[in-house]
Amino acid sequence: MARLVLIDDEAGLRNVLGEILASAGHEVVLAADGADGLAAVRRERPDIVVCDINMPGLDGYGVLRAIRADPETASLPFVFLTSEAAVRAGMLSGADDYLMKPVAGDDLLAAIEARLVRGAAARSEAQRRLGEMRRAVAALLPHELRTPLTVIIGTAGLLQEFHREFGPEEIQAMAGGMLKAANRLHRMAENYILYADLELRRLSGLGEPMGGSSGPEEVRAPAKEAARQDERLDDLELDVAEVGVPIASAYLRKIVLEIADNAFKFSNRGRPVKVSLRTVGGSAVLEIADHGTGMSADQVQRVGAFQQFDRGRFEQRGSGVGLALVRSIAEATGGVVEIDSRLAEGTTVRVRWSDGRIRGERNSLDSAC
Amino acid sequence: MTRILVIDDEEPVRTALTMIIGSAGLLQQFHRTFGSDEIELLAAGILEAALSIHRMAEDHGLHAEPVPPFGESRS
Numbered sequence: 073m074a075r076l077v078l079i080d081d082e083a084g085l086r087n088v089l090g091e092i093l094a095s096a097g098h099e100v101v102l103a104a105d106g107a108d109g110l111a112a113v114r115r116e117r118p119d120i121v122v123c124d125i126n127m128p129g130l131d132g133y134g135v136l137r138a139i140r141a142d143p144e145t146a147s148l149p150f151v152f153l154t155s156e157a158a159v160r161a162g163m164l165s166g167a168d169d170y171l172m173k174p175v176a177g178d179d180l181l182a183a184i185e186a187r188l189v190r191g192a193a194a195r196s197e198a199q200r201r202l203g204e205m206r207r208a209v210a211a212l213l214p215h216e217l218r219t220p221l222t223v224i225i226g227t228a229g230l231l232q233e234f235h236r237e238f239g240p241e242e243i244q245a246m247a248g249g250m251l252k253a254a255n256r257l258h259r260m261a262e263n264y265i266l267y268a269d270l271e272l273r274r275l276s277g278l279g280e281p282m283g284g285s286s287g288p289e290e291v292r293a294p295a296k297e298a299a300r301q302d303e304r305l306d307d308l309e310l311d312v313a314e315v316g317v318p319i320a321s322a323y324l325r326k327i328v329l330e331i332a333d334n335a336f337k338f339s340n341r342g343r344p345v346k347v348s349l350r351t352v353g354g355s356a357v358l359e360i361a362d363h364g365t366g367m368s369a370d371q372v373q374r375v376g377a378f379q380q381f382d383r384g385r386f387e388q389r390g391s392g393v394g395l396a397l398v399r400s401i402a403e404a405t406g407g408v409v410e411i412d413s414r415l416a417e418g419t420t421v422r423v424r425w426s427d428g429r430i431r432g433e434r435n436s437l438d439s440a441c
Numbered sequence: 442m443t444r445i446l447v448i449d450d451e452e453p454v455r456t457a458l459t460m461i462i463g464s465a466g467l468l469q470q471f472h473r474t475f476g477s478d479e480i481e482l483l484a485a486g487i488l489e490a491a492l493s494i495h496r497m498a499e500d501h502g503l504h505a506e507p508v509p510p511f512g513e514s515r516s
Binding site: 217218221224225228229231232235236240243244246247248250251254255257258261 | 481498
């Protein structure tokens with residue numbers, strides 16, 4: 073038995089369908105228009121909504137938009153009752169299913185049953201994957217936090233107990249060490265939170281909040297920040313064209329920061345790290361290349377495979393959640409991540425977005441990519 | 442479908458980190474102007490905040506928690 077909200081402005085049809093559903097054992101709440109229906113959805117927390125499209129006032133599309141816009145109801149199964157002419161518009165609006173009027177009782181019950189079964193399966197799968205992620209986060213986080221925390225706890229303890237014995241330069245150096253470790257912790261915590269949020273959005277199908285428009289500054293600024301953190305501004309080579317990237321500013325900055333940070337971390341001082349942004353064909357291509365330790369084909373394969381937290385893989389090169397985050401953001405914004413790497417030669421990470429909205433100059437990277 | 446993920450103890454972590462970053466920054470920049478007691482106090486604050494993060498991590502305080510599906514109670 074399921075709890076349903078049935079919204080239709082035709083009283084006769086509403087009552088008949090309500091009877092059919094109730095006789096099949098469902099608990100039915102009837103609503104005579106869109107506004108009443110929406111209120112019933114928010115009040116009753118049903119398992120599924122069946123809704124007419126053409127109604128005075130708030131129509132079926134409006135009801136669906138309001139339901140999808142509210143995180144509390146966004147994933148609620150929604151079935152339209154529609155005429156043939158409205159089918160295409162209904163499909164585009166994001167409903168889960170469509171029933172053509174006139175509706176036979178058996179068809180209505182079958183559609184609802186199918187939707188409920190699919191919903192239960194999706195719920196079960198989402199719970200399983202979230203459970204996996206939760207366990208992995210719980211297992212990995214203490215490990216990831218340990219190193220910077222050890223620095224802070226050890227240094228602060230020394231300073232608290234023996235501060236009278238340290239000179240000003242020593243105190244300054246100790247404070248600098250704690251600050252660096254704390255900033256690392258901060259970034260780690262932010263990354264975990266963002267990664268969890270992205271996984272949630274992917275699993276729940278909630279909207280697409282990450283689109284937007286970014287440009288060269290969202291590449292230059294974090295690249296410089298990463299270089300500055302490693303005190304290697306002289307090694308940074310920027311080749312950033314005036315290209316628009318279809319991704320929110322904060323997310324492009326995060327992608328560049330994480331990749332550039334790895335590039336500096338795994339290459340020696342004096343070796344260049346090149347950061348470029350170009351259009352290649354119809355794509356915006358961000359490329360960050362270092363001449364560092366590189367990775368074997370096997371290591372690249374493993375980096376490319378991660379989708380979930382995986383302690384073994386992350387420990388492989390100490391890459392933390394950063395690269396997982398890059399991949400999650402790229403995929404959530406229609407991008408693709410490619411990694412070219414050779415041991416002792418270096419690594420090139422490329423993120424490519426192609427969705428027809430890319431604007432900007434074209435150049436010779438066509439042949440390079 | 443599970444719809445939302447709660448990062449349970451995000452706020453305490455942020456608070457503790459702010460304490461550490463702020464105090465360490467002060468120490469780094471103004472250590473010459475601080476007296477011995479002030480340095481000891483700042484170091485004690487940093488230590489306390491770092492230990493609180495350590496405890497949270499050990500308790501798995503910062504974690505992803507699935508909220509139950511629509512229509513189901515959290516219990």
